Amino acid sequence: MRAYPLSRVYELIEQGPVVLLTTARKGRANVMTMSWHMMVEFEPPLVACVVSNANLSFAALRATRECVIAIPAARLVRQVVQVGNVSGRDLDKFERYGLTPLPAKRVSAPLIAECFANLECKVTDTRFVGKYGLFILEVVKAWTDPRQKHPKMLHHRGYGSFVVDGRTIKVKSGKP
């Protein structure tokens, strides 16, 4: 993994990819699938996300105030669905689905080696957790895998259906 500038985190998140969220609590790591997230501020990069209190990750995120947002390319679609369908209460999802946890630098939650980007996050605001499960995260360290040159993101359409990134359009973005 190579360090990625915090000022460019929004270019990843605002595209709306499906992500994997890792946490670690009492020496045990867990991972869930998530699509409910958005950018809140460019720099330092703030990200909001919604995690249901039915998820094991909710308690870990609230207690430890740390997580990693890992962004999978399209080839990981099967694992993304599998991770989203079971609870970490029942099994070690990393081991079961062939995802490799790597130590992060600033948080105890692990990076995921197979993901092309990993964002180490600290929870900075929990005032909307009770009502909406909405956490405000600050991205404190970001990584990308230089071996994955042109990763295609996944976008969730519901019920195991995903749209994969297609072509790129560039439009001159100056004032008219």
Add this chain to the structure above:
Amino acid sequence: MRAYPLSRVYELIEQGPVVLLTTARKGRANVMTMSWHMMVEFEPPLVACVVSNANLSFAALRATRECVIAIPAARLVRQVVQVGNVSGRDLDKFERYGLTPLPAKRVSAPLIAECFANLECKVTDTRFVGKYGLFILEVVKAWTDPRQKHPKMLHHRGYGSFVVDGRTIKVKSGKP
């Protein structure tokens, strides 16, 4: 426009499309481009979005507590960029960029005829507006254009660069 079930709004929003946000205040409609939004609840559908207080839309949204989230297909990419590059203080963006406002049913902000989906929204929580510009919206009525059969969404990558929806993958989503 045809009514679209509120229970399926998340299938549109959680994919992370670039959207247009319309407001209306003192008889004058405005429109901005937005990528910072996410689902918060399935039904009634709640959506969070971040609007900078530098935007004219911010004041209108805060004062009227109403807006429309309109989702453009890829063919509108030029208008999406143009709308995002100028302020409604300076001109009527609907007229200038060939976007047609249509009356909504539950809010005073207009639908956009050219967009394939339109979500009428009411602001339900403003407690995070001061700190983050973060509004909680409830979608109270949703529409889709039946003539746009397989619209491709746009996802913003920064600086006028957009990824267009590509192929769809379906993965069996039952328990493993």
